[in-house]
Amino acid sequence: MRVVEKRQLLSSEEISRTLNRLAHEIVEKSGATGDLALIGVRRRGVPLAERLSRIIRGFSGVEVPVGILDITLYRDDLSTVGPQPVVQSTEIPFAVDDRDLLVVDDVLYTGRTMRAAMNGLFDLGRPRRIRLCVMIDRGHRELPIEATFVGRSVQTSDTEIVEVRLKEVDNEERVMLVDRVA
Amino acid sequence: MLQRLQHLLGIEPLTREQITFILDQAKPFQEFQRHPLKKLATLRGKTVAIAFFEASTRTRISFSTAAARLGADTMNLQAEASSLKKGESLIDTVRTLEAMRPDGIVMRHSSSGAPEFVAERLAIPVINAGDGTHEHPTQGLLDALTIRDRKGTLEGLNVAILGDILHSRVARSNIHLLSKFGARITLCGPAMWVPRELESLALGLRRVLRVEEALDAADVIIVLRVQTERIYEPSLAAEEYILRYQLTPERLRIAKPDALVLHPGPMIRGLEIDPEVADGPQSCVLEQVTNGLAVRMALLYHLIGGAPADAPHPAKERSNAAD
Numbered sequence: 001m002r003v004v005e006k007r008q009l010l011s012s013e014e015i016s017r018t019l020n021r022l023a024h025e026i027v028e029k030s031g032a033t034g035d036l037a038l039i040g041v042r043r044r045g046v047p048l049a050e051r052l053s054r055i056i057r058g059f060s061g062v063e064v065p066v067g068i069l070d071i072t073l074y075r076d077d078l079s080t081v082g083p084q085p086v087v088q089s090t091e092i093p094f095a096v097d098d099r100d101l102l103v104v105d106d107v108l109y110t111g112r113t114m115r116a117a118m119n120g121l122f123d124l125g126r127p128r129r130i131r132l133c134v135m136i137d138r139g140h141r142e143l144p145i146e147a148t149f150v151g152r153s154v155q156t157s158d159t160e161i162v163e164v165r166l167k168e169v170d171n172e173e174r175v176m177l178v179d180r181v182a
Numbered sequence: 183m184l185q186r187l188q189h190l191l192g193i194e195p196l197t198r199e200q201i202t203f204i205l206d207q208a209k210p211f212q213e214f215q216r217h218p219l220k221k222l223a224t225l226r227g228k229t230v231a232i233a234f235f236e237a238s239t240r241t242r243i244s245f246s247t248a249a250a251r252l253g254a255d256t257m258n259l260q261a262e263a264s265s266l267k268k269g270e271s272l273i274d275t276v277r278t279l280e281a282m283r284p285d286g287i288v289m290r291h292s293s294s295g296a297p298e299f300v301a302e303r304l305a306i307p308v309i310n311a312g313d314g315t316h317e318h319p320t321q322g323l324l325d326a327l328t329i330r331d332r333k334g335t336l337e338g339l340n341v342a343i344l345g346d347i348l349h350s351r352v353a354r355s356n357i358h359l360l361s362k363f364g365a366r367i368t369l370c371g372p373a374m375w376v377p378r379e380l381e382s383l384a385l386g387l388r389r390v391l392r393v394e395e396a397l398d399a400a401d402v403i404i405v406l407r408v409q410t411e412r413i414y415e416p417s418l419a420a421e422e423y424i425l426r427y428q429l430t431p432e433r434l435r436i437a438k439p440d441a442l443v444l445h446p447g448p449m450i451r452g453l454e455i456d457p458e459v460a461d462g463p464q465s466c467v468l469e470q471v472t473n474g475l476a477v478r479m480a481l482l483y484h485l486i487g488g489a490p491a492d493a494p495h496p497a498k499e500r501s502n503a504a505d
Contacts, residue, residue: 070210073224073483083186084488087480089210123219 003161003178009136009154010175015166018151019048022133023055025149026102033062035098035128041105041117042070042088047168048135049104067092069103074116096125102149106164108134111145136175138162189301189308190481192317193358201359204480205327211476211483212327214251225254225487231284233259234311235275235291240447241311241320244471245288248478254486257284272296276303286486289313294351307485315351320481321446322355324474326363328466329402331473332442336363342396342437343367344427345406345454346375352446356404357383370396371406371427372418393427400437405429405445405455420453430456434464442466 010018030036040049046068053064070088078084103117114132121127133149138156156162156177163176187200214220230249234242242260249256259279272293279287279300286307289297294314301308312318330336341360347353347369357367361384369376369389381387390396397403408423429443443455443465451457459465 073210073214073222078224078488079227080489082489084484087207087210087483089213091213119223123217123221125218 002181004181006160006177006179008174009162009177010152012173015135015173015175018135019051020055022149022151023052024059026052026133027056027060027062029148030100030102033060033064036062036064036100036102037094038064038066039069039092039101039103039117039121040066041103041113042068043169044106044164044166045069045104047166048106052104052133065094067094069117069120071113071116071120074119076112076116090120092124096121096127098126098128101127101130103130103132104134105132106135106166107162108132108137108145108147108150109140109162111141111143114145115143135164136162187485189297189310190319190485191298191301191308191310193319193322193355193362194317196359196362198362201323201326201362204323204477204484205330207480207484208323208327208473208476211479212473214479215472215475220251221253222251223253224483225249225252228254228285228486229257229283230254230482230486231257231259231279231282231287231289233257233275233279233287233289235259235261235271235289235296236312238290238312240471241290241474244474245309245311245478245482248475248482249288251475252479252482252487254285254482257282272299276300280304286482309481309485312351315349315354317355317358318351318446319355320474320477321352322359323481324470324477325352325356325404325444325446326359327473327477328444328469329442331469332466333401336360336365338364338366339401340399340438341365341367341402341404342400343369343404343406344393344396344429345371346409347371347380347406348375348377349409350406353404353406354383357387361385361387365402368396368400372423374418393429393433394436397433397436397441400441402442402444403429403434403437405443405449407446407448407450408454424453428454428456429459431458431462434459434462440464444470446470 038049038053040046049066053066056062056064068091070090072085072087118130131148134147135151137147137150137153159180161178163178165172165174167173232245246256288309288311290311291313294316296313297308297310310319326336343353360367367387369380370393373391376389381389443459445467449455449460451460
């Protein structure tokens with residue numbers, strides 16, 4: 001599969017401003033933050049969740065713990081891909097019961113990743129609430145899933161891919177729209 | 183890139199990279215054992231045939247539990263070894279298994295090479311749960327995981343394997359695996375159970391008859407059970423074995439202070455191992471059991487999960503990333 005870069009959706013500065021805005025929104029719309037926790041979905045949801053937690057601590061002093069969730073074992077498409085994807089560890093160092101969980105991921109697309117994330121979280125306990133925060137909502141939902149906090153909504157076609165590139169993972173910092181070519 | 187493993191018949195054909203991959207993949211499954219809800223849907227719809235043609239409780243339960251926790255169904259076949267004849271029974275076995283169309287087979291058999299025989303004739307993955315005196319690869323892997331977790335590495339360790347090495351498929355798997363990581367392995371036991379020919383199994387393998395010599399500077403001690411079912415006329419009285427080879431607290435002190443004690447189980451307390459050692463802080467036997475579950479889940483996930491090896495790749499990629 002070859003990809004061709006079409007256009008940049010967010011620059012490094014815009015990513016930073018978006019995360020700042022999201023962090024403020026999260027605190028504003030979470031009421032009591034005592035039991036709030038962020039769950040970063042591997043891979044790119046993890047640095048995003050960590051950054052959000054840092055920003056929140058920065059302006060409010062509130063310590064919001066961050067957990068890491070690997071959804072591989074909960075995917076619904078495992079029997080259709082070739083070799084099994086590598087499983088990575090889930091590291092959630094706090095109890096999930098009665099927590100106000102905010103799942104953080106880079107892109108919301110079909111909604112299947114979020115469905116898998118919820119399955120994973122329910123295996124760990126019974127959260128009080130689960131909401132979703134994403135950098136980009138690119139439409140094309142295949143399940144009744146919504147994000148409470150969205151960085152930017154983008155119209156995309158089926159063949160396009162939204163790439164959120166983060167310095168922690170990709171050694172660069174920008175959001176690109178790329179297209180698949182035959 | 184890691185070549186996709188189709189079967190797990192033994193440790194000997196595996197590369198260091200493949201072994202490391204399996205051990206790394208066991209890690210999330212170790213963490214999974216601590217979940218309140220230990221039930222996944224990952225292998226839902228898959229059927230794993232647990233075909234044991236030789237007595238076993240622990241390994242069979244471990245594999246059954248691993249499959250169940252992944253959401254797979256199991257077919258449990260247990261046959262008495264005495265009612266089977268070599269060769270003829272295997273062909274019948276293969277036909278019976280084939281007719282039930284499982285997605286994978288976990289197999290234990292009293293004949294060395296039986297799982298390979300089956301793997302050559304069926305198009306589904308075969309996992310060897312112990313074949314004759316040949317190999318017990320999942321035991322080798324769970325022992326390696328236990329050692330790696332406690333020691334931080336598998337590289338260059340001094341390993342002593344004590345007991346009836348000749349008849350031990352566990353010992354052979356351990357030898358193959360640990361030697362691939364540069365371990366200095368010493369085999370020790372009564373002369374008739376540690377013949378010189380065993381030294382050719384791996385480079386740098388040495389064989390001694392005195393347990394004190396084997397334990398000197400050991401980082402890891404693997405204690406094997408005295409397998410009375412394989413020896414019809416014990417040529418070594420139990421009292422003598424205890425006197426000369428039992429791993430006692432005093433003998434354990436000859437090894438390095440943080441040496442690990444492993445035992446594939448079941449232990450015969452008071453025979454090959456002193457109860458104080460078995461229950462002591464250096465004993466890893468309980469971790470071995472937990473790690474066995476994690477390793478077996480990782481293997482079932484990778485070998486039996488997903489599409490068959492020859493399935494066409496999907497034309498379209500529906501999820502945005504999930505890498």
